[in-house]
Amino acid sequence: MKKHKRKSSFLVASVTLLSILTAACGSTTSSSSTPAVSSGTNPASTTAASGKPVTISFLHWRGEDVNSLNGIIAKFQAENPSIKVEMQTMPSEQYQSTAQAKLADGSVGDVFTSFPGAQFEALSKAGIFTDLSSEKFLSNFNDTLIQVGKKDGKQVAVPYQLVYNDPIYNVKLFQKFNLTPPKDWEGFLTLCETLKKNGIIPIAFAGADIGPGQFMNTMVMNNEPSPDIFTKVEAGQAKLTDEFWIKTLTQFKELNDKGYLQPDALGTKDAAAGALFIQEKAAILASGSYQLAQNKKQNPNLEQKLLAPITVAADQAKFEGVHTSTFMLAVNSKSKHPAEAKKFIEFLSRKEIAGTYANETGQNVTVKDVQYTTPELQVATDWASKKTLFQPRFSITNADNQKAVTNSIQAVLSGKSPQDAAKEAQAIIDQHLVK
Structure with missing residues (x-):
């Protein structure tokens, strides 16, 4: 789940402007003091009368994924020339404390991500999520792994990453x-x-x-x-x-x-x-498993696997490890361009795109039938057959x-x-x- 504090500066990334960025990017921009508001009716999502493309904002905390996402966004824009995507990231700790204020008026984060647990609950109460229950792209995901994105029976966010929070x-x-x-x-x-x-x-x-x-x-x-x-x-x-x-x-x-x-x-x-x-x-x-790829990148000689300390006698152990479905994709209820925002999530949910993201970032995903090509992803995949518990910390709301x-x-x-x-x-x- 990282959940992961970065000592880096704020990225406002449009693919048409961005070149390759370094991995540990984040934000130094101060958060808005605007209080969160509940959802309401959004204006119709249309391309500007001038013929210029609609621009949507994608807000998340994974600065280390920017290079991969730039390439994915470029493919999305080539397929959808009337939509441009601007990407913003900030360190995970800061994201958890300030994202709600930034999302409140819809000016940022047409598409955004949420942690499960406390942040998900807070954003739900604030009415920031759009109901995605009827979207066809949900069938692209492993249904069991996206249940944590439901609130009151509605799918309001879709976890994209599968993480094993094991040392x-x-x-x-x-x-x-x-x-x-x-x-x-x-x-x-x-x-x-x-x-x-x-x-x-x-x-x-x-x-x-x-x-x-x-x-x-x-x-x-x-x-x-x-x-x-x-x-x-x-x-x-x-x-x-x-x-x-x-x-x-x-x-x-x-x-x-x-x-x-x-x-x-x-x-x-x-x-x-x-x-x-x-x-x-x-x-x-x-x-956790989210760190495997970064470790390998910095020391190619590392050979890594996961283990979880068993704190009881062997015959008393109920679980072998911990998993989390996180990096929950969502559409801002205040977005002026919800149709375009949903189209972007649909693009991310395609198995070939999710596979590109997974193999380039070293993150396992919740999308079905993705082919993993790196040893680090295979390490985590091996844990799919083990008895794991959903991350206890994120059960605290x-x-x-x-x-x-x-x-x-x-x-x-x-x-x-x-x-x-x-x-x-x-x-x-x-x-x-x-x-």
Whole structure:
């Protein structure tokens, strides 16, 4: 799911103007303070009377995908000469906090993307989504994988990416020390100890930004009593002070206290954690399949696979890993050009176009019958047959609650007891209980 903070500047990209851009692009433009508004009737979507093409805006957070999307947009414009597409991206953390304000008046993001979970819920409540339920292009997608884009029985967004939020490991380092992905918690601790004793950082962890939100998913997946536990927490039917979250925080603390995370893990950002793995100083990167292609690009000698820490005894494990359907394509309810916006999504949903996007960006997709050509995509594809849970973090629908949960991980890494960290997080949950 990345969910992924980028230290880069704002891209406003029209294909007719853009040349090749670097991978880590993002925004420095400040967000609008305009409040979100509910949906209403849009003006008819027409080509300008002057005969000039209609221009639609495509807003998303995947700056590293811009090169591929430029080529795809060029093909779309060649097929649809009356439609031009301007692309804008921003870092994922900023996107989650500011996209709603930018989308509110329809001036930006005729086509936009949404994260599942808290952002999806907030945009739904604000009336930003257009109902896509009757669109024929939905048949191009794996129906099971796009259910997360439904609200009140309507398909309002269509997830484009399939991500496995499982840590990545260095296959050659594992082979060097005769290690295999463990089947239980004791085995995972033993593996980490072996790596540490041999001068290898067991786990590169981006504790300053994306790490808590990513690694928590596999750490909690077998500790939680039911897949809907965070829904129950938000409804007041369960608490973060219950055993499942105390145990999870305790295991985070154990990894940190035993030196299995790099020094100053709490102060380490995504890029720095990634560098430790890419430089083969760390054997495991606590991120997800979305990072495989970028790692390989920066170190062609890397051989990578995915593993998820099993935090229970082997016979108690319910899940092998975590998946997410994300990068949810949607049409802004305030768009002046909804027909053109839908036509662009239809183009993206074609298997040959989705295949181009997947193989050029290293992202698995939810479109049916796509052929993957890279080893990194095949690694993720191998997980399709495993028993995986939808990302627990994205089952938390209130952004403040989601932040409280991830903050409790950071609190434990800073020295707070799991009990106190959970109690403080629960106090925030209590303020937002579903009525």
